[in-house]
Amino acid sequence: MKGYIDGIMGTHGALFFEPYDDQPDNYGHWRRHTSDDPDYKVRNMEKMYNFVKVGLEAGFVPNVHAIGTKGVAEMLDLYERLNNEGVDLTGFRIIHAQVIRPQDFPRFKALNVIAEVNPYHISDDMRWMEERIGYERCKGAYAFKSLLDNGAILSFGSDWPGTSAALYHMHPKYLIYAAVARKTVKGTPEEGWFPEQRISVEEAIKAYTIINAYACFEDEIRGSLVAGKLADVTVFDRNMLEIPEDEILQTEVVMTIIDGKIVFEKK
Numbered sequence: 546m547k548g549y550i551d552g553i554m555g556t557h558g559a560l561f562f563e564p565y566d567d568q569p570d571n572y573g574h575w576r577r578h579t580s581d582d583p584d585y586k587v588r589n590m591e592k593m594y595n596f597v598k599v600g601l602e603a604g605f606v607p608n609v610h611a612i613g614t615k616g617v618a619e620m621l622d623l624y625e626r627l628n629n630e631g632v633d634l635t636g637f638r639i640i641h642a643q644v645i646r647p648q649d650f651p652r653f654k655a656l657n658v659i660a661e662v663n664p665y666h667i668s669d670d671m672r673w674m675e676e677r678i679g680y681e682r683c684k685g686a687y688a689f690k691s692l693l694d695n696g697a698i699l700s701f702g703s704d705w706p707g708t709s710a711a712l713y714h715m716h717p718k719y720l721i722y723a724a725v726a727r728k729t730v731k732g733t734p735e736e737g738w739f740p741e742q743r744i745s746v747e748e749a750i751k752a753y754t755i756i757n758a759y760a761c762f763e764d765e766i767r768g769s770l771v772a773g774k775l776a777d778v779t780v781f782d783r784n785m786l787e788i789p790e791d792e793i794l795q796t797e798v799v800m801t802i803i804d805g806k807i808v809f810e811k812k
């Protein structure tokens with residue numbers, strides 16, 4: 546069940562504690578789930594709290610979109626409140642979690658909350674991120690290594706088809722490359738965008754497979770190549786764990802198997 550805290554980076558709508566560098570009066574905005582104000586400028590997190598409670602009673606865990614530092618912090622606060630009320634947060638997600646304050650990284654593990662993030666955002670957003678939120682805040686942007694280092698459960702998704710600001714790729718090679726190289730699809734910048742946040746191919750593949758199965762409460766039946774699990778398999782034409790980083794972009798899918806049936810085969 547998806548909820549929304551704030552807007553998106555592409556429209557200067559993600560919510561921050563400090564204004565945008567290139568729009569000094571703009572802190573971003575709330576959404577219908579978190580505000581009663583027609584312009585979404587006034588906070589009402591009780592709406593989100595009640596929304597989550599109604600969902601829980603109906604058997605759904607919350608998957609909530611939160612993008613700016615304030616959006617993410619507000620959602621962590623709300624999950625902390627539920628945790629203090631005795632709610633088990635297993636499977637609860639913060640979706641996108643694009644820009645995180647240093648003090649909020651350890652809270653994902655402390656609350657046992659999943660960070661469901663989208664590596665391809667880097668390849669697209671790096672063009673203007675620093676201009677919009679400045680160097681310091683960018684250090685906590687798409688900071689997958691910091692999330693892992695702080696023990697967060699890291700789940701990756703394509704966020705396909707994208708946003709009102711951009712369309713995204715869905716081919717796995719672009720999605721893995723974005724997490725590992727932190728470059729555009731043209732291979733820039735050479736050293737990667739905030740390269741200290743690069744992660745390994747293995748960590749990226751885990752986040753796209755077994756951790757996603759866990760996030761869906763299905764890791765017992767899918768998400769890894771183990772006898773007895775459903776045969777959901779993507780076969781590539783080379784071993785991404787062994788090739789140089791730049792070759793990831795030349796990788797092609799030769800076969801896709803879903804539940805034991807071949808649904809795609811490259812001719």
Ligand SMILES: [Zn+2]
Binds near residue numbers: 610640641
């Ligand atoms: Zn979203």
